[in-house]
Amino acid sequence: MAKTDALTVKQIHKQIGAKWIIRDISFEARTGDLVVITGPNGSGKTTLLRILAGLIPKSRGQVLWNGSEYGLDHGAIGYVAHKPMLYENLSVYNNLRFFGRMYGTGSKEWERELLTLVDLWHYRHEPAAILSRGMQQRLALARALVSRPRMILYDEPFTSLDQDGQRLLRGVLEENRPKTIQLLITHEPQLMEGFCYGELRLKDGQVQGGPYGA
């Protein structure tokens, strides 16, 4: 059975210049939870995810992993950003291989399994540049999974995905559910139909509602 982890976000704030991008956001999530973050443009969703990924610092507050402020190893976070973040000159396979080696989790079998999962095994020798936007997004999904993360952050992952891609992503969300905490930003909550999830609704950098914000 997978280890149960707990993410605790306590009153985090983010200020850029004179503007507060995020104000007083608190919530908790455990392994198995799927938190869907919604809200209008500029409400601080991406900033919140980037703080949780450790990509930008918070101005105030705490992010605790199993009760400890620095308890989450960077390799334990999978991050699917709004843009695919791929090396376009590298082949599909080498993109995945590079990150697999960086995390120390790469192996030929695992990389093959991931590329098969996102239906890109046949494109493995092609440079990432020639892939369509939707295929690049699928490769980004494989890259986020290569480290065998314990928390996965998705920033509008449905963007550019066709129906097959969306089905694939839903499968990934379902399959990873028992072993990870998943946080997902979307403007289209209807795509999450059929999932049992908690919602965190943001507006102007603050939690407006949803079970997580209640």
Place this chain on the structure above:
Amino acid sequence: MVPNYWNKVFLIYQKDLKDEIRTFSHLLGTLVFGIMLVFIFSYALQLVHLETDSIFPAVLWVSVYFAATIALQRSFAKEYEDRTLDALLLASGDRGILFIAKFLCSLTILLIFEAVVVPLFWIFMGVTGYNLHMGLFLVSLSLGSWGLAAIGTMLNGMTVQLPGSRLLFPILMFPLLLPLFMGAILTTQGAMLGEVQSVMGWIFLLLAFDLIFTISPLLLFDYVLEG
């Protein structure tokens, strides 16, 4: 097995260098620019009949500086433009890893540039080098390039997320490089004259400068990349 610090440095270094070789146009552009400088300086200096051995160090380092402003702008800019910086930051964990790998790649590119351009300068400027101290000459090139690569990498990391970064980079680089520039020119001159003792002070200054600008970004790179 989780790779250690230096394994990760090597992986990023290897990726960047392969990318430079694969997209040969940038490296080629820098080399062509260097070769053009060789011809322009050689032609201009022949017109005024100056003693080439004595002005060679200054001409050489001015050329290396200009080439470096082109070559070193890419280290972080490419990751930023391709939006791969976030993925790399997550995968490397320690941002110092990123600095060291990018610095080593920049240094390698500078050394490749010098390996091509220095012999050409030597030939086309008609440098005699009767008293040349080869060891000191190589030390001056190495220490000068080390400092140039370290400052270039640090500044590229600092400015990459700012508007007008391509303009800011050379403007900020020059004043920071002045002490290194002086040290490198005078040490190279000492090597040309075969006077090792007289430039020992400058060698220590270069070494101290290089160490400071390699170690301080390592400690501060978390803040540098926050933008």
